[in-house]
Amino acid sequence: MTRPDGRxxxxxxxxLGVISKxxxxxxxxxxxxxxxxxxxxxxxxxxxxxxTAKCYTSxxxxxxxxxxxAVVVNVPNDAHATVCGDALAAGVAVCxxxxxxxxxxxxRALTALARDKDVxxxxxxxxxxxxxxxxLLQEVTAADAPVRTLTVRYLERIEDxxxxxxxxxxxxxxxxxxxxxxxxxxxxxxxxxxxxxRLEGAGVVRDEHGTDRRxxxxxxxxxxxxxxxxxxxxxxGEVKDVTVxxxxxxxxxxxxxxxxxxxxxxxxxxxxxxxxxxDTRLRAGRDASADGxxxxxxxxxxxxxxxxxx
Numbered sequence: 001m002t003r004p005d006g007r008x009x010x011x012x013x014x015x016l017g018v019i020s021k022x023x024x025x026x027x028x029x030x031x032x033x034x035x036x037x038x039x040x041x042x043x044x045x046x047x048x049x050x051x052t053a054k055c056y057t058s059x060x061x062x063x064x065x066x067x068x069x070a071v072v073v074n075v076p077n078d079a080h081a082t083v084c085g086d087a088l089a090a091g092v093a094v095c096x097x098x099x100x101x102x103x104x105x106x107x108r109a110l111t112a113l114a115r116d117k118d119v120x121x122x123x124x125x126x127x128x129x130x131x132x133x134x135x136l137l138q139e140v141t142a143a144d145a146p147v148r149t150l151t152v153r154y155l156e157r158i159e160d161x162x163x164x165x166x167x168x169x170x171x172x173x174x175x176x177x178x179x180x181x182x183x184x185x186x187x188x189x190x191x192x193x194x195x196x197x198r199l200e201g202a203g204v205v206r207d208e209h210g211t212d213r214r215x216x217x218x219x220x221x222x223x224x225x226x227x228x229x230x231x232x233x234x235x236x237g238e239v240k241d242v243t244v245x246x247x248x249x250x251x252x253x254x255x256x257x258x259x260x261x262x263x264x265x266x267x268x269x270x271x272x273x274x275x276x277x278x279d280t281r282l283r284a285g286r287d288a289s290a291d292g293x294x295x296x297x298x299x300x301x302x303x304x305x306x307x308x309x310x
Contacts, residue, residue: 009279012037012066014059014083015074016045018163019097022126022264022271023072029272033279037066059083063090070120070282072275073097076167077175081106084121088113093120095278098184100292102175104300111289120282123292125188127240127256129273130266133189136242136254140193145248150193150227152186152242154178155235161264177212178231179204179302184295186229187219189242191294194221199301207234217302240266 011033013023027035037054039062040046046055056062062071063086070093073083081101087094088110100123101107114121127133140147158178162168174181190197197219205214213234219227240256260266281288 008032008034009070009282010034010036010066010068012039012054012062012068012071013074014039014062014071015076016040016042017074017076017165019267019271020074022267023074023275025268026272026275030276030279033275037062037068060086063087063092068092070095070278072124076165076173077102077181078167078173081110084110085113088117088119088121091117091119093122093282095122095124095274096292097124098188098292098295099123099175099180099299100184100296102180104296107293107296111293114289115287118285120278120286120288121292122278122281122288123184123295124271124274124278125185125291125295126267126270126274127185127189128192129270129277130254130256131269132254132256132258133192133242136244136252137193139252140244140246143246143250143252145246145250146223147194147225147244148247149245150190150225150242151230151244152189152227153230153239154182154186155230155232155237155239156182157235157237158233160238171209171211176299176303177206178233179212179215179217180299182231182233183215183217183229183299183302184292186231187217187295187298188291190219190227190229191291193242193244194219194223194225194227196294197221197227197298199298199305200226202302202305204302204306212306215302217298219298 038049039056073096084094167173200218200220202217204212207213215231217229242254244252
């Protein structure tokens with residue numbers, strides 16, 4: 001997609017749930033992007049935007065009328081495939097909250113559609129823009145020894161984090177439990193450090209309703225480096241961190257929550273990174289679909305390994 005030099009990217013935000021405020025704040029810090037349209041099924045959610053953006057209760061109306069270059073898709077997980085598909089078919093670039101879709105076949109179809117239409121499809125993995133993660137990545141890149149093992153922990157009580165978006169607690173709408181929703185962010189961090197990885201094994205613990213609440217996932221990179229991902233939706237508190245052990249015994253660590261005492265405080269700077277990277281890739285016309293699909297395929301592989309793919 002090409003635009004006259006200097007013109008901001010016009011973006012529509014579809015879905016005004018709990019994460020939307022971080023996107024809205026990021027627009028204020030990025031002069032190259034404009035929030036020109038918003039969409040939500042609830043008219044009350046649109047009220048704060050009437051003076052600053054075009055407002056819609058239908059994403060198809062936004063796509064047909066708002067003249068946007070791109071959309072941020074921030075709807076419940078089970079609606080990702082439909083909304084993203086409609087945007088891509090209209091030739092509109094997409095930044096979609098993880099996961100790309102709830103079913104791997106839908107993710108593959110979206111990726112194929114984006115390539116067929118030559119439109120950017122980008123999945124928002126906000127943790128790869130975390131300041132502590134970026135420092136750790138620099139340390140690992142500069143080290144004299146390669147990575148032997150990597151551990152990513154993503155532990156929280158989901159009821160505390162869902163806020164008013166109670167659909168997270170519905171496995172059909174979420175796509176599953178901790179593996180489907182937190183897994184993509186954690187798997188993407190593994191791929192950020194190690195590149196493509198394959199599943200070696202997975203242990204999943206489900207509650208009485210059949211929802212996966214805890215999981216331990218083993219991954220392996222072609223280099224031989226191993227990774228462990230620990231996920232927990234029933235943890236009393238919150239832990240989000242990455243530990244790296246190099247082949248010379250050096251241990252390096254990043255606490256993604258350090259320095260951000262406010263609940264979800266790290267997300268303010270992470271979503272500036274998301275939106276900025278999306279705009280950069282969009283302006284360059286770069287294919288950005290691989291990361292979102294790779295994370296979704298790992299989610300699918302975990303459920304298949306557990307023997308509980310729905």
